[in-house]
Structure formats: C-alpha cells, structure tokens
Amino acid sequence: MRILLIEDDKKTSDYIAKGLTEAGHICDVLADGRDGLFAATSGSYDVIVADRMLPSLEGLSLVKSARAAGTRTPVIFVTSVSGIEDRVDGLEAGGDDYLVKPFAFSELLARINALGRRPPPQDRQTVLKVADLEMDLISRRVSRAGVEIELQPREFRLLEVLMRGTGRVITRTMLLEQVWDFHFDPKTSVVETHVSRLRTKIDKPFEVPLIQTVRNTGYSLRVGG
Amino acid sequence: MLVASGLTRSTPFRLAVTFATFLIAAFLLSGLVVYQIVSAELNDRVDEDLQKTFSLLSAAYGKDDLEDLISSVSSYADLSVGNEQLFSLVGSDGQPLAGTSAIRGFVAPLGFSNVAAGSLGLGGDVAYRVYSGKIGPNKLSIAYSNDDTDELKQLVLSSFAWAMIIAAALAVSGGALLAARVQHRLNTIAQTMDEVSRGSLGSRIPLVGNRDDIDAVASQVNAALDRLVALMEGLRQVGFDIAHDLRTPLNRLRITLESALEKADTPEIIADLEEARSDIDKTTQTFDALLRIAQIEAGARKSRFQLLDLSEIVADIGEIYGEVAVDQNKTLVSRAEPGNMVHGDRELLVQLLANLVENALRHTPAGVAIKVSCQNLEGRKVIYVEDNGAGIPADEREKAFRRLYRLDASRSTPGSGLGLSMAKAIAELHGAHISLEDAEPGLRVTIVFTS
Numbered sequence: 001m002r003i004l005l006i007e008d009d010k011k012t013s014d015y016i017a018k019g020l021t022e023a024g025h026i027c028d029v030l031a032d033g034r035d036g037l038f039a040a041t042s043g044s045y046d047v048i049v050a051d052r053m054l055p056s057l058e059g060l061s062l063v064k065s066a067r068a069a070g071t072r073t074p075v076i077f078v079t080s081v082s083g084i085e086d087r088v089d090g091l092e093a094g095g096d097d098y099l100v101k102p103f104a105f106s107e108l109l110a111r112i113n114a115l116g117r118r119p120p121p122q123d124r125q126t127v128l129k130v131a132d133l134e135m136d137l138i139s140r141r142v143s144r145a146g147v148e149i150e151l152q153p154r155e156f157r158l159l160e161v162l163m164r165g166t167g168r169v170i171t172r173t174m175l176l177e178q179v180w181d182f183h184f185d186p187k188t189s190v191v192e193t194h195v196s197r198l199r200t201k202i203d204k205p206f207e208v209p210l211i212q213t214v215r216n217t218g219y220s221l222r223v224g225g
Numbered sequence: 226m227l228v229a230s231g232l233t234r235s236t237p238f239r240l241a242v243t244f245a246t247f248l249i250a251a252f253l254l255s256g257l258v259v260y261q262i263v264s265a266e267l268n269d270r271v272d273e274d275l276q277k278t279f280s281l282l283s284a285a286y287g288k289d290d291l292e293d294l295i296s297s298v299s300s301y302a303d304l305s306v307g308n309e310q311l312f313s314l315v316g317s318d319g320q321p322l323a324g325t326s327a328i329r330g331f332v333a334p335l336g337f338s339n340v341a342a343g344s345l346g347l348g349g350d351v352a353y354r355v356y357s358g359k360i361g362p363n364k365l366s367i368a369y370s371n372d373d374t375d376e377l378k379q380l381v382l383s384s385f386a387w388a389m390i391i392a393a394a395l396a397v398s399g400g401a402l403l404a405a406r407v408q409h410r411l412n413t414i415a416q417t418m419d420e421v422s423r424g425s426l427g428s429r430i431p432l433v434g435n436r437d438d439i440d441a442v443a444s445q446v447n448a449a450l451d452r453l454v455a456l457m458e459g460l461r462q463v464g465f466d467i468a469h470d471l472r473t474p475l476n477r478l479r480i481t482l483e484s485a486l487e488k489a490d491t492p493e494i495i496a497d498l499e500e501a502r503s504d505i506d507k508t509t510q511t512f513d514a515l516l517r518i519a520q521i522e523a524g525a526r527k528s529r530f531q532l533l534d535l536s537e538i539v540a541d542i543g544e545i546y547g548e549v550a551v552d553q554n555k556t557l558v559s560r561a562e563p564g565n566m567v568h569g570d571r572e573l574l575v576q577l578l579a580n581l582v583e584n585a586l587r588h589t590p591a592g593v594a595i596k597v598s599c600q601n602l603e604g605r606k607v608i609y610v611e612d613n614g615a616g617i618p619a620d621e622r623e624k625a626f627r628r629l630y631r632l633d634a635s636r637s638t639p640g641s642g643l644g645l646s647m648a649k650a651i652a653e654l655h656g657a658h659i660s661l662e663d664a665e666p667g668l669r670v671t672i673v674f675t676s
Contacts, residue, residue, distance in 0.1 A: 009477075182576075
C-alpha cells in the first residue's frame with residue numbers, strides 16, 4: 001500500500017516509515033500540516049497517518065479540509081492528544097481510527113492494514129467464507145464443513161470481525177473496540193476468555209485450527225500457523 | 226428537609242422566639258407600671274371628691290342651724306342611686322340625724338379609711354372609701370363605692386392583656402415568618418455547598434441583591450468558590466500539559482526500546498528490554514487513567530449525554546464477565562428488570578461497571594459469587610455490585626476512592642489503584658452517589674442515580 005505519514009517528530013516518523021517499509025508498504029513522510037493537506041488531497045494514497053499537533057496546520061483541520069475537498073482516503077490519527085473527548089473529536093473530523101502515543105508498532109500496522117483493505121461500502125458481502133468456515137450475515141448462521149455451529153450474539157460478532165480481517169492480525173485493542181465497545185484496557189482476560197470459548201466451538205471439533213494467536217498482539221484467522 | 230427537622234435548632238427561629246419573649250416581658254412590666262400609676266391617680270381623685278362633697282355639705286352648716294345640714298345630707302343621700310355614695314350624719318351624742326337609711330348611725334374614724342360592704346351591713350363585696358369629719362359637734366361620714374375605679378383599673382388591666390396577646394401573636398408569627406425567610410436563604414447556601422461538595426463546582430449561591438449581611442456572606446463564599454475552581458482548573462491544565470509533554474518523550478523512549486529489541490541478541494537483554502517496555506506501557510496507562518479522571522471530574526462528555534437503559538448495560542456486563550468469572554472458578558450473575566432509563570454516557574457507564582466487576586474478580590478468592598443488579602427504588606435507579614469475598618474494612622472504605630490508594634490487602638495483586646477513583650468520577654459525572662458497604666460477608670458497591 002502507499003501510505004502518507006504526516007508527522008513532525010523525526011524519531012517517530014523514521015520509526016513508522018522504517019516499519020512500514022519493512023512490512024512491504026511504500027511510505028511518504030511530510031512534517032508540515034499544509035504540505036500534508038496538499039499531498040492528502042492528491043488521491044494517490046491508500047491510507048493517511050496523521051499527527052494532530054503539526055506545524056502550520058493542525059491535524060484535525062487538515063483532515064476536515066481534506067474531507068471537505070472530497071478526499072475519501074482512510075485516515076488514522078496517531079497522536080499525543082489523548083483526552084477523553086479527543087478520540088470522538090478525531091472521528092467526527094473525518095478520521096477513521098485513532099491511536100494514542102506511545103503505541104506498539106504492531107498495533108499501528110494492524111490498524112493501517114484494516115483500514116487499507118476495507119471493502120468499499122457498495123461491495124457489501126452477505127456471506128463470509130474462510131476455508132470450510134461459512135458465515136451468513138443475513139440469516140446469522142455459522143457452519144464449518146457443513147456442520148451448523150451455535151454462537152452467542154457476542155461470539156458471532158467476534159468471529160465476524162476476525163473473518164472480515166482474514167489473514168491479517170486483529171489486535172486485542174481492536175477486538176475490544178469492535179466487539180465489546182470497550183474503549184479502555186480491561187484488567188481481566190475478557191478477550192482471551194471469549195476467544196477461547198469461540199475456539200472450542202469453531203476449531204476444537206475440527207482438524208485444522210483457524211484462529212491463530214499472534215504473540216503480544218492479538219489474533220488472526222487463517223489456515224495454518 | 227432542613228426546615229422540618231432543624232426548625233427548633235435554627236438560629237433565626239431561636240432569635241424570633243427570644244425576641245417574642247422579650248417583647249412579652251416588656252409588655253407585662255409596662256402594664257404593671259401603668260396599672261400602678263392609674264390606680265394611684267384614681268384613688269387620689271376619689272379622695273378629692275370625698276373631701277369636696279364634705280366641704281360642700283359642711284358649708285350648709287351655720288351656727289345652731291342643724292336643719293339645713295340635715296336636709297342637705299338627706300337630699301345628697303336621696304340623690305345617690307344604688308349605694309354608690311353613702312352618707313351618715315350623727316349627732317354629738319351618737320344619734321343618727323340624717324343620711325342613707327341603709328347605714329343609719331354609721332360612724333367611721335376621722336379622716337380616710339377603707340370599709341368593706343359587709344361591715345356597713347350591706348350585701349355584696351364592694352369596698353368603700355370613707356371620709357369622716359366633724360361639722361360642729363356632729364360627725365359626717367361619706368362613703369364612695371370603689372366600683373367605678375375598680376372597673377377602670379380592670380379596663381386598664383384587660384386592655385393591656387389584649388395588647389399583650391396581640392403583640393405576642395404578632396411577634397411569634399412575624400418572627401416565624403422572618404425566621405422562615407432567613408432559614409430559606411441559609412438553606413440555599415447549605416444546598417449550594419452540598420452541590421459543590423458533590424462535585425458540581427459551577428454551583429453558586431443565588432444573591433437576593435439587597436446587599437444585606439447574608440448577601441455579603443454569600444458573595445464572599447461565591448468568590449471563594451470561584452477562586453477554588455480557578456485553582457482546580459489550573460491544576461488540571463498542569464496535569465494535561467504534563468501528560469501531553471511526557472507522552473512525546475515516552476513515545477521516543479518506547480521507539481528506542483523497540484529498535485534496541487530488534488538488535489538485541491541475548492535472551493537476558495531481550496528480557497530486560499521487554500520488561501522496560503512493559504513498564505513504559507504501565508506508566509502510560511496510569512497517566513491515561515489520571516488524565517481521564519481529571520477530565521471526567523471537569524465535566525467532560527456531559528454535553529454528549531443520551532437517554533439510555535442502565536439495565537441493558539448491567540446485562541451486557543453480566544454477559545461479558547460471566548465467562549471470565551467461570552474461568553476463575555467464580556460465578557457472576559446479573560439481574561435487571563429492563564427500563565431503568567437515565568441520561569448518561571454509555572461508554573463511561575460501561576467502564577464504571579467493568580471497573581467494579583474487575584475489582585470484584587481480582588480481589589476475591591476462587592469460589593466467590595458476584596452479583597450485578599439494577600433496581601428502581603421509588604424512582605431512583607440503583608446499581609449494586611456485590612461479592613461474598615473478604616470485603617473491605619470499614620475504616621478503609623472511604624479511602625479506597627482516593628487516587629492511587631491501594632488497600633493493604635491488595636498490594637500483592639496487580640492494579641493501578643485508580644479503578645475506584647475512576648468509578649467515583651464517572652458516577653459523580655452522572656449525578657450518582659457511589660458508596661461501599663458491608664455485604665456481610667463481602668463488599669457491596671451501591672450507585673444511586675438521583676437525577
């Protein structure tokens with residue numbers, strides 16, 4: 001993917017750019033808000049990573065202006081501005097995701113991957129398929145190798161998030177936000193417990209496990225370790 | 226509620242009662258003085274009248290002219306109606322010469338004296354004022370009934386009594402009215418201070434605008450509150466600045482550690498670097514929590530409040546943490562009748578309940594039962610989170626809400642000491658009161674939504 005990084009702290013931008021390049025992406029770095037807006041509206045990027053406190057043009061205004069100019073490129077804010085209302089402000093300004101510094105690079109990478117590969121709204125699938133696992137989003141049925149599997153509503157949602165991100169890493173934090181609507185870090189094993197319950201239904205009765213654990217980061221749904 | 230229970234103890238009421246008592250005492254005293262003056266004056270007048278009548282009659286006496294005197298006394302006696310005025314003329318030998326037939330032959334000692342009706346041979350209990358003097362060799366006694374003066378004295382007394390009753394009634398009711406008005410204003414002050422202590426720092430005592438002493442005190446209290454709020458705002462700003470400015474270096478530090486981890490080749494160095502990284506993450510989490518608490522206390526997100534069902538949140542929490550409890554060999558049940566609507570922030574209320582349930586899960590041994598419930602108690606929505614674990618000692622319950630406070634018993638378990646502070650801040654943002662109680666055995670957290 002082609003990624004635009006607008007970040008004025010050189011150490012941070014070097015680190016992100018290096019990581020993204022190693023992960024096979026192309027990364028352009030800009031340190032100024034106005035330059036960033038100009039590049040963002042060019043339409044040549046798959047994902048924009050923007051800081052909020054930037055010289056010459058503040059991050060929120062940058063994204064608002066880009067959206068007003070018709071840019072639809074997904075934007076993730078990576079910022080020190082971490083107030084309780086700031087995430088909502090970021091999303092309302094047109095951001096698609098919000099990550100607070102300091103962060104683990106794996107978290108940022110997982111979120112960039114999720115944003116960049118998001119299917120366009122007009123291309124909504126009604127049936128998700130991974131190997132022999134099938135999820136019907138309309139009748140809300142799940143089956144594996146033709147065997148119907150009963151899931152609780154929350155387990156269904158968890159599996160849906162994992163299946164939509166097939167082959168990619170879904171971090172623990174992403175799961176908490178998307179499945180449980182938790183915007184804080186629980187001190188107990190909420191995610192682990194529910195993933196384990198899901199595994200006993202989806203993987204245990206079958207030969208090949210689909211839900212993989214990604215150490216220190218999260219989970220991934222794919223065939224084979 | 227303050228008026229009903231504390232009326233007899235309230236200063237304005239006491240002032241009113243004291244004032245009424247003084248007023249009544251003053252009326253009694255002045256009544257007594259006036260009565261004494263009036264009665265002395267009336268007695269003097271009777272004496273004067275007696276002497277005047279005596280001198281008029283004695284003027285009718287000429288030398289050896291007893292007839293004129295007898296006829297004068299007789300006509301005076303005849304004119305007197307109903308024993309008001311009595312006359313008795315007695316000769317030198319003591320024989321009755323003229324006068325009121327009822328007291329014929331009555332002789333009083335010379336000068337003034339007081340005689341009761343009985344000793345005059347008359348009925349009733351009227352007292353008489355008597356003047357007796359010599360006219361030639363004869364003796365004339367004139368007795369005036371005290372009826373009229375007694376009546377006047379009675380009138381003075383009763384008019385004072387009425388005036389006193391009216392004055393006392395006015396003093397008591399006026400005092401009560403004034404006391405109630407002052408009490409009302411004192412209550413407004415008490416209520417405002419109560420609101421402030423409950424966290425709504427924007428509350429101010431309303432001023433009447435008449436620049437009286439209560440207004441003066443109220444505006445001073447308001448000024449002190451303004452200063453307090455300004456100080457707290459300043460403190461918060463410093464907190465935010467520190468958090469923001471520390472975040473950038475922490476971020477750089479974390480990046481340095483990540484880069485070092487990539488280059489590290491021995492397991493010992495990797496372990497050390499990973500530990501350092503996890504310490505940074507913990508520090509960041511504590512910063513985040515402190516910042517969030519400060520912002521919630523400052524009233525953040527209140528403008529985004531929406532009508533939501535507490536029971537739904539309770540049920541969600543029960544569903545999410547039920548399985549977590551099972552994994553720890555504990556049980557967690559939730560019970561809530563739907564329809565406990567409040568205005569609030571769903572995300573924050575979820576965090577509030579999650580914090581409480583996680584506390585219950587983390588600080589209890591295996592085998593405990595945790596219960597989360599939501600009830601409607603006479604219009605007040607109440608959430609309970611209770612367990613049957615070891616509980617918290619009574620003297621530590623209030624302290625447990627303090628930031629970074631860790632109970633002695635929980636020092637060995639991981640945690641930031643911010644969960645309950647956060648819960649309290651969120652509860653108070655919603656106008657709810659949170660308290661810790663003994664669940665006998667165990668801990669019960671009660672959150673009462675008042676608004």
